[in-house]
Each structure stands twice: as C-alpha cells, then as structure tokens.
Amino acid sequence: MTGRVAGKVAIITGGASGLGAESARRLAKEGACVVLTDLAADAGQTLADEIAGAGGRARFMAHDVTDEAAWARVVAGTRDAFGRIDVLVNNAGIGEGEPFLESTLAGWRKVLGVNLDGVYLGMRAVAPEMAATGGGSIINISSILGLVGFPGATAYCAAKGGVRLLTKATALELAPLGIRVNSVHPGFIETPMVANSLLASENGNEMKEMLISRHALGRLGVPREIGDGVVFLASDESSFMTGSELVIDGGYTAA
Template identity: 40%
Template sequence: MSLLAGKVAIVTGGSSGIGRASATLFAKNGASVVIADINQDGGLTTVKEIARMGGKAIFVKTDVSKADQAKNCVDAALSKYGKLDCLFSNAGFNPVGTVVDTSEELWDRVMQVNLKGAFLMCKHSIPAMKETGRGSIVCTASVDGILAIPNEAAYIASKGGLIALVKAMAVDHARENIRVNCILPGAIRTPLYESFARESGMPRTGGDPQADQHAMGRIGEPEEVAQVAMFLLSDAPTFMTGAVVPVDGGYSAVKL
C-alpha cells in the first residue's frame, strides 16, 4: 500500500540527508513533493532522483526564515498541485558552541532557521490544509531538545522550543482536523551530522561519532527517519497529534 497516495507534501531541507531521503520515500509512496531548500543544486538533484523513479516533484528555492519565501513555497505547491496535505518541516543546522562561544548573530541565525523557519512554514501551510479539510505536519526536532550534550547551546535551545511549538500547534488545530507531531532523531548519518562531528572533535567508535552512546550500538540512516516521518504524515495514525517521537536507536532510553 502506498501510504501517501494522492497526497501533496512539502519537504523543507530536501536537498540532502533526512530531507532528501524523505522526499524520495514520499514520492515512492505516491506523494507529489515540493522540495524546499536554500541549496538549489542539491534540491534539483533530489527532484531528478524522484523523476528517475517515475515520481512527481518540483523544487522551490526557499529560505525558511524569510516570511515571503515560506509563503511563496506554499503558494507554489498550491499552484502546481492544487492543494496541500502534508508538511515535513525539516530544515535546520547545528553549529558548535557554548553560550559564551556563540555570537549573538549566530544565535539569531540558529533560531531563525530551526524555530522561526518551522513557525513560518506552519503559519502558511495550515490555512491551505484547512481548505483541504485535513492535514498533517511533522517537524524534525532532535533528542538534543530533551537532553543536553556539550557545545550545542543554541541548537539545543532551538529544538527545545520547537518541541513546545509542536505541542501548541497540535492543541490549537486538532479540531480543524490538522495533526502536528514531532520526531527526535539521534545521531543520523547526514552531511549536517558529519560536519558537526568534525567541528566538535567527537571521538569515533567503529568509525562513527557517538555510536556506542546509542543502545543499538550504531548511528542511524536518513531512510530510517524518513520511514517514521512518512507514517506520521499518512492517514494511518489518525488519533495521534502532539506526539514527540524519538528515532534514536535507544539513545534517549540510555540517557533519560
């Protein structure tokens, strides 16, 4: 069964990593996908990958922290496909630094992308979903939003805020038949994670940073996160909203 057959889905951060894996999986499962990212080359590559397998996708260059660009992305989805069913708000970045090390400019940028970006995409997507009569939103937070590790002050704060925002939106829009849930990836093999690992000088075990801190003894793959996002966006979990779902190989079970 194609879980997203006939659905229209926006994927932010769709040029690589979890976003690309998710966009590809959604298209395989019947969705028409809008790839939103500031990385045009990467986004177009994702579109080409989807086209090669016979799927439907377009790319819309989008800085999610800009209100006009977030709105333009939603408008593009409506113009191309006529409706919007799903939003996977996944764009983000993770700089290294304590509060002392983090400049005010960097702090603001982290909040703009990781938290304000989700706010803006949801703000403009929800009215379109109301027109459809239903909708589903999944936001990518992080286990770091409920746990703290060193040298991630701004990132941790942004993801904790995102978890709270997801719960607020879930409550506000539940009776409009719009579900809002949140996933908390652990360490996932993406360009973002590898960049953070290099910057922070994490010790490597078996070739992967933090592998032995996960109960499963390894880090995750983008496709494993994509499967959970797809399930949450689909019509299968109709009584599920405001949920915070770890996808972390047992990392939070070990730490909490």
C-alpha cells in the same frame, strides 16, 4: 495510484540533503506528490529530477525558511503545481554550535532563526491552506537534543526543545481544523550535517565513537530510519496521533 500516502501533496523543507532528501524519496515512493525546498538549488533540482525519473511526481523550489515572503511563494507554487497541501515536513535545520561562554547573540539568533522561527513560519503559512481543504499532517523535525542537553549546543537544544512544545501547542489549536501536528526526535544519524561536524572537530574519530556508544543499539542511525517515521506520520496510519513526539534514537534517551 497506490502507496501509503497515495495522492497526498507534501512540502519538505531542507529537501536537498540528508533526512529531508530521504524523506522526500520515501514519500514519493509511497505515492505522494512532493515539493522539495532548500537553499541548495542545484542539489534540490537534481533530487527532484531523480524522483521524477523514477516515476514519482516532484518539484523543487529555492527557499529560505526564515523568509516569510518566500513561504508565501512556496505555498502558492505548491497550489499551482499540485492543487492542495496535505503534508508539511519542517525539516530544514543547521547544526552549528559554540561553547556557551564563547557564544554570541548573533550565533544564537542564527540557529534559532532557522531551527525554530523557520518551523513557526512554515506552520503559519501552510496551516490555513490545509484547513481550507479539510486538514493535513504537519511533521516538525526536532531532535533528541530537544529532549536532553548536549554540551556546545545550547542554541540548538533551545531551538529543538522549542520545536517540541511549539508542536504540542499548535496541535491543540489546529486539531479542530483537522490538522495533526507531531514532532520527530532523531538520534545521531549519518547525514552531511553530522559528517561535517565530525570533520570540523579536532578529534572526530573519538567523537564518533563516543556518539555511537550513547546509542543502545551500538551504531548511528541511517536516513531511511527517519524517512520511515515521516511517512508514518504523513499517512493515515497515524490518524489518532497529534501533539506527540516520535523518538527514533536507537535508545539514546532511554538511559
């Protein structure tokens, strides 16, 4: 088998859509066996079939990242299917937000539950498996909104900022076990999450223009540009990187 991640076994959460789907396609193309997990079973199974049809090795598992017992099933199912776990991409997330003064504890907990608790539970479930086989690479999808603030996104920013430092702290603890842990910080990328937020906004077109203008490269990103970063962090090309933040944002945070 050839490819930049040939023979590695990767779990990708939120793998049915957007950045997770493209990361799964690219990891499979580079030789990894991929396990896609998502709440969206039909789309997830369709993508696993697409990858298998193109000659890759893929499985789909229905999964809610906030459910600790479901994580145990995903770990066992991956072990049964492919024998080991080398890569975990904690990608599942929700982009819901509300103005701070109208926000509720329930809304806060929902966003923190998926975007931060889900990452903790994933690492907690998978790291022992990786340690048992000599190590691996954990890739936590944060955001530029884990580095800088954005109005109307207080819970999202808190969760993504939490992912950034959760990544660094676990990187220090897991390094002796051979496990690298890094975060990825995408700018605004053309995915269903961003398209749906723009559609839901009263002034979606103006909002899109405003977002574009904040990226020095003068456009939003496309999922391939994040998928390529994920393949790099999953591969041995990044063997001296841990606890680091890979910012892929068209210059958004350079200003």
